Amino acid sequence: MTLNEICLWIDHTALSEWIKETAWVVPTVQTIHILAIAVVASSALMLDLRLIGVFWANRPLQAVKARFLPLIWWPLLLLLATGIVMIVAEPARSLKNPAFQLKMLLLLAALTVTWLFQVLHRRKAGFGDASRGTAVTLAIVSIALWSSIIFAGRWIAYFA
16 A cells, blocks of 8 residues: 555544544644643653753752653653544644654654663663763753654644
């Protein structure tokens, strides 16, 4: 199946039809999606700022990690669910959209960087304190990626 055929198939499902006919679904789901993005991005930012040494530099990285990492990983399930609903509502608008495709690539990169941070910290407890160079680099890349995800998400509305 081509991407066009997939989009047409999704667009003609009963769920897609119901979402389009029910006026409150899309705005509600978009609101939840945006709030979940805010939780994930702000949590990632807090962790990144700790790695850079700007936020809670006097606290152990383990404590900051324990506080903010769950707020990165768990809301992703909500983002996945709301994202699927928005795709089902308007599959061509999302799946064929270059801004959406960029957002998904950036998301994979951001999740990889977050996972890499966890692996490095697990392997070396002093990571982020003793080995600041790599930690700062990861933090800066993470901030750039999460910011870019937000921008790409907003650009989806402006690509037809």
